[in-house]
Amino acid sequence: MLLCGVAVDDRLVLQLAGLVDPMLGTRLVTAYRLRRRVVPLTSAEQQAILTALEDEPAASLREVRDAFLNNDAWRLSDNLR
Numbered sequence: 483m484l485l486c487g488v489a490v491d492d493r494l495v496l497q498l499a500g501l502v503d504p505m506l507g508t509r510l511v512t513a514y515r516l517r518r519r520v521v522p523l524t525s526a527e528q529q530a531i532l533t534a535l536e537d538e539p540a541a542s543l544r545e546v547r548d549a550f551l552n553n554d555a556w557r558l559s560d561n562l563r
Contacts, residue, residue: 486523487555490546501534528556
């Protein structure tokens, strides 16, 4: 699945859904269930995901966070580097 231009394994999307606020989590789970290939996100949703990933110890999710931060669409401000 592409989350705002970044490819993320579907099962990791479900993990992300459990880390963010319920509204965004529900949106991600719904996209997963409907087998959406592309999920556009607002800048606030991107920030919420990055914030949720700051303290996540799982190596697989650290890799996802790095992929987000290395993608131009996810560089929301200089504070994210």
